[in-house]
Amino acid sequence: MIFKLINRKLLTLLKVQYSNMLEYRVEIALWAISGIIPFFMLNIWTNNNLNESINISDVMLSRYFLCAFFVRQFSVVWVVFSFEEDSLMGKVSPYLIQPLNPFFRYFAQHLAEQITRFPFALIIAFFFFIFNPESLWIPNLGILLLSIVSTFLSFLIQFLIQSIVACLCFWTEKASSIERLLFIPTLFLSGLLAPVVSFPTYVKSWIYLTPFPYLIDFPANLLSGNETNISGGLSMQILWIFLLFPLFKRIWSEGTKKYTAMGS
């Protein structure tokens, strides 16, 4: 019953946010284009033959970075910035007195944005294959479905991490500066700039204990067909969600007690 209601609310939110996102389709296309860091990294790796040191072929490396691009497109999160602005401008006040946690709005906003992004990401992939025809491959259905699940779990982890940071707005007005601290490890340890396999063994063992490699590296390896521990990766993603969700709930509950409804 509860799930039915949440689903109905979420579906309506999603529909409304999708209509809203379509108003910004040009902006979203530009955002999609701006996410091509993995292609630059691919260029650096292949031009310097860096892939030889980690025993990955050129083709597999280019597939990895294409998948990293895709995973990034569907897991990018900016809730901390939206919430910070809404909180400082007092826009969050009307949402707080509605019987739905305001984070559902941001969640739907992200999902709607991902749906809007999808065709643009496909176009970019199409051009990628034109320039790299040898990288073209069709993943099997099972792997594709697992990759979609894994990318969604990656999105959930990032959404929860940023939501926790966003809740710090209740204590410090500039929570986004804390998020910037997290941006560095996310960039280097998530697999966006380099596959995690390229790190020294002792560093890798530590990295795999953090949530970062499960954000890009694991889903990208899974989708591209690189060797990866599927059950281990998915379990770690679920474990991180189970750890982060109660933390978010706690911080949210404590934070709303501190809310001063500034700007309203």
Added chain:
Amino acid sequence: MVQNIIDVRNLSKSFDISSKEPGLKGTIKHFFRRQTKSIKVIKDISFEIKEGEIVGFLGANGAGKTTILKMLCGLIYPSEGSILVSGYLPYRRKENFLKNITLIMGQKQQLIWDLPPIESFYLNASIYDLDKFEAKKRIKKLSEMLEIDEELFIPVRKLSLGQRMKSELLAALIHEPNILFLDEPTLGLDINAQRNLRKFLQKYNKETNATICLTSHYMKDITSLCKRVICVHEGAISYDGKLDLLLKKLSPVKEILIVCRSEEEAIKLENSCFTVKNRIKNEITIKIEKNSITSSLKTILNNFDIEDLYINEPPIDEVIGKVLIKKDYDI
């Protein structure tokens, strides 16, 4: 007997505020050693509001009216004291409580800026668990009451302030709340839009017996909607009672402009026992106590040669203005 729907006891609220001295020295000092102090913005207030009542909260800027509304609707936590609204502790924000209330802030909006208001209405309807049929029915009813139609399908950013405010009201009332918290709902609206909004609120209150707590700097909002006012001065209640009693207390006299047939007659009247405000040629303005107005007028008409006379109430803004700067009113 009408029940209390809002019960506030010894309520206080403090905020921690950091202060900074001006200039570079102050900035550096502020960076290394931030000084914060706790300021009590609401001081030990108590009041009750009955079901169906329309109560106006009056006070100068920063007096604490909006903070009281924010605590009543559960947006912010109280520091001390207790609040019970419709049997709930508002700050716990229980679903059933939230379905019973609404907060409308004149300067803030909840409508989605780039979409027509109708999208926000259906979104709110689903948030409040209304099915599509019921939502449609309520949107129709409220849009008729608010006299909006085509505006429902125009993006919010293209609507005028008045049309937007009406749409905000519709979005905030779609779940038919029992208690309305309105923080300066007519802010920035033109005279006609203000009047329409007041008419709508009166009608809504009459039809649904909803309780309305209202703050406004427009005295017309208060006088036409509220029988009872709560005056807030520096976080404390300086008056809680009937508006007409307050007005009587604050302006016990009426001003009467008398046009005499000649200047001599006006001078004669000026030298009589009445309190004269001013005299310009044959026109004289006198002040008469409200409770002796009939007898005084009879005396004037019988003893002086009068061409015309006008009875004026002192401007309401002037009268209420006195409340905003005074600490206590015992009536």
